[in-house]
Amino acid sequence: MIELKGVDREFIVGDQTVHALQDVNLTIARGEYLSIMGPSGSGKSTLLNVIGLLDRPTRGTYKLDNQEVTSLSDDELAVTRQNKIGFIFQFFQLLPRLTAQENVELPMLLAGIDPRERSEHARAVLASLDILDRASHRPDQLSGGQQQRVAIARATVMRPGVILADEPTGNLDRHSSREVVAILEQLNQQGMSLVIVTHDPEIGQRAARRIRMVDGCIERER
Amino acid sequence: MRIFDVLYYTWNALSRHRLRTILMLVAMMIGVAAIIVLTALGEGARRYVINEFASLGTNLIIVIPGKSETKGGSPSVFIGETPRDLTNDDAVTLLRIPGVRRIAPLVVGSVTVSWQGVERESPILGSSSSLLPLRHWKMASGQFLPDTDFDQAPPVCVIGSTIKRELFGTTNPVGQWLRIGDRRFRVIGILASEGRSIGMDVQDLVITPVAAAQSIFNTPSLFRILVEAKTRDVIPFVINDITDILKRRHQGEEDVTIITQDAILATFDKILSALTYAVAGIAAISLAVAGILIMNIMLVSISQRTAEIGLLKALGASQHKIIVLFLTEATMLASLGAVTGVLLGFIANAIIRHIYPAFPAGAPLWAAIGAAGIAMLTGLIFGAMPARRAAQLNPIEALAHK
Numbered sequence: 001m002i003e004l005k006g007v008d009r010e011f012i013v014g015d016q017t018v019h020a021l022q023d024v025n026l027t028i029a030r031g032e033y034l035s036i037m038g039p040s041g042s043g044k045s046t047l048l049n050v051i052g053l054l055d056r057p058t059r060g061t062y063k064l065d066n067q068e069v070t071s072l073s074d075d076e077l078a079v080t081r082q083n084k085i086g087f088i089f090q091f092f093q094l095l096p097r098l099t100a101q102e103n104v105e106l107p108m109l110l111a112g113i114d115p116r117e118r119s120e121h122a123r124a125v126l127a128s129l130d131i132l133d134r135a136s137h138r139p140d141q142l143s144g145g146q147q148q149r150v151a152i153a154r155a156t157v158m159r160p161g162v163i164l165a166d167e168p169t170g171n172l173d174r175h176s177s178r179e180v181v182a183i184l185e186q187l188n189q190q191g192m193s194l195v196i197v198t199h200d201p202e203i204g205q206r207a208a209r210r211i212r213m214v215d216g217c218i219e220r221e222r
Numbered sequence: 223m224r225i226f227d228v229l230y231y232t233w234n235a236l237s238r239h240r241l242r243t244i245l246m247l248v249a250m251m252i253g254v255a256a257i258i259v260l261t262a263l264g265e266g267a268r269r270y271v272i273n274e275f276a277s278l279g280t281n282l283i284i285v286i287p288g289k290s291e292t293k294g295g296s297p298s299v300f301i302g303e304t305p306r307d308l309t310n311d312d313a314v315t316l317l318r319i320p321g322v323r324r325i326a327p328l329v330v331g332s333v334t335v336s337w338q339g340v341e342r343e344s345p346i347l348g349s350s351s352s353l354l355p356l357r358h359w360k361m362a363s364g365q366f367l368p369d370t371d372f373d374q375a376p377p378v379c380v381i382g383s384t385i386k387r388e389l390f391g392t393t394n395p396v397g398q399w400l401r402i403g404d405r406r407f408r409v410i411g412i413l414a415s416e417g418r419s420i421g422m423d424v425q426d427l428v429i430t431p432v433a434a435a436q437s438i439f440n441t442p443s444l445f446r447i448l449v450e451a452k453t454r455d456v457i458p459f460v461i462n463d464i465t466d467i468l469k470r471r472h473q474g475e476e477d478v479t480i481i482t483q484d485a486i487l488a489t490f491d492k493i494l495s496a497l498t499y500a501v502a503g504i505a506a507i508s509l510a511v512a513g514i515l516i517m518n519i520m521l522v523s524i525s526q527r528t529a530e531i532g533l534l535k536a537l538g539a540s541q542h543k544i545i546v547l548f549l550t551e552a553t554m555l556a557s558l559g560a561v562t563g564v565l566l567g568f569i570a571n572a573i574i575r576h577i578y579p580a581f582p583a584g585a586p587l588w589a590a591i592g593a594a595g596i597a598m599l600t601g602l603i604f605g606a607m608p609a610r611r612a613a614q615l616n617p618i619e620a621l622a623h624k
Binding site for chain 2: 049052054055074075078079081082083087089093095097098106107109110111112115154158
């Protein structure tokens with residue numbers, strides 16, 4: 001479902017060109033579980049951003065569900081993101097002024113879904129992640145693990161084909177980390193592709209397919 | 223996005239950043255209220271002046287000796303030429319014009335008046351019995367000048383309330399002999415009216431028959447002739463007739479100036495309306511200032527909420543949707559400011575009217591609607607730039623923003 005061919009991503013910093021990605025070829029099938037590891041600045045976040053349509057490759061082609069997406073307009077990319085991709089961030093990125101449930105409803109609100117359907121759906125997802133009792137709490141009233149579970153609920157509420165997690169446990173204690181990873185793996189078993197960028201080898205090792213990046217290249221794959 | 227959701231999201235953002243929101247609201251509110259209060263004051267001034275003029279009399283035509291012209295001419299025109307005086311005979315002739323209801327000749331001067339050793343300087347007004355109805359004055363006691371020919375000078379006078387108080391104290395002046403200059407006049411009435419008239423305080427006046435005033439001041443001429451037309455429509459014809467008659471009586475020389483109260487009124491109306499618009503315009507500038515404040519605070523707000531904008535983009539919000547969200551925020555702020563500003567403006571007006579009941583301050587509807595409209599437009603215009611900037615943020619950098 002994800003097919004990157006010869007993808008380069010270059011940044012111009014001052015008068016120097018930084019090659020964040022160089023000739024990356026990667027295919028991810030539906031339902032796959034993939035971890036991307038590597039030192040800081042190796043391009044793993046850039047790769048994730050390209051896959052998540054937040055960034056455009058400088059060169060190369062990207063097919064998502066057999067559709068060439070490098071040529072799509074910004075607005076078309078936004079709609080594609082909305083329907084096909086769920087993001088999970090290291091710092092959760094919950095809006096502090098909204099309740100947990102409102103945060104989960106946000107993607108559906110942007111998509112213009114009926115409020116009643118929105119509420120039902122958000123509550124169902126929160127219930128499946130076992131934090132329905134926190135639905136009306138604001139993020140600052142939740143623990144880190146709970147916040148990340150709300151964020152996972154938000155990422156999955158539109159039923160995307162792929163979940164992209166950038167250091168999802170980077171800001172959590174060991175116990176919460178295990179919980180969060182368990183939830184993500186559970187979602188993966190339900191059929192969503194899962195791509196995790198992480199520093200933590202313990203988490204990286206769990207993935208069925210592991211990629212190591214160095215200097216913008218995929219160094220090795222297992 | 224659904225409109226209700228957009229409003230809710232915006233409202234949520236505004237109410238969660240209370241200080242910022244209140245600051246912007248106050249700026250907008252003061253701008254709107256300023257427009258309303260200032261136009262109310264301008265309107266009040268206009269109405270006040272018009273009421274004052276209306277109290278001078280209705281359908282009034284004023285004949286002034288001498289002709290002021292801006293026409294060029296040889297210097298000889300000015301040499302050895304004095305305007306002919308207006309006389310009582312001129313005034314009497316004007317009575318024959320159809321369309322004229324009444325005529326009051328006027329002689330004005332200042333002289334010492336005294337009673338039983340108490341004396342003061344007082345303005346003297348020589349006129350006729352028709353002055354009372356012509357100026358809509360009322361008598362407090364006694365009666366006004368008797369209806370005699372303009373040439374007759376019965377030794378009677380009517381005094382204003384200040385003269386009565388200062389010269390007579392508690393004595394009833396009606397029937398007393400008042401010395402005016404070197405003559406004695408019997409006081410036959412006291413004026414009830416207040417206010418000012420052709421630059422004189424009515425309460426300060428001593429009014430005598432016109433011929434009596436002319437002999438006090440030793441002059442045959444009139445200061446002015448006041449003519450009241452029967453209706454407003456005949457005023458132009460009356461003016462024509464007055465010009466013709468006086469020209470014939472003055473050896474073919476057109477040497478009087480005729481002004482109508484309508485013309486003065488229209489002029490003042492124009493000046494004061496222009497003033498009101500100008501003041502409202504100045505106040506509108508304060509709204510532009512409020513708009514710039516909105517823009518600044520929106521920009522600050524966007525840099526504070528960069529991560530939020532990045533998140534919205536990651537969650538699938540198009541540039542268009544982000545512009546809608548932020549424009550709605552600016553416009554909602556401006557609208558709230560407009561509504562509270564209109565309320566504040568009307569409250570301020572009510573307070574002004576309560577403190578100065580004589581001053582008819584009142585904001586016209588156009589001011590309230592205009593001020594609120596400009597406020598919302600300002601929000602929209604000054605919200606557009608920050609909204610566009612928000613929409614164009616790079617989502618990756620925005621998400622990384624702390």
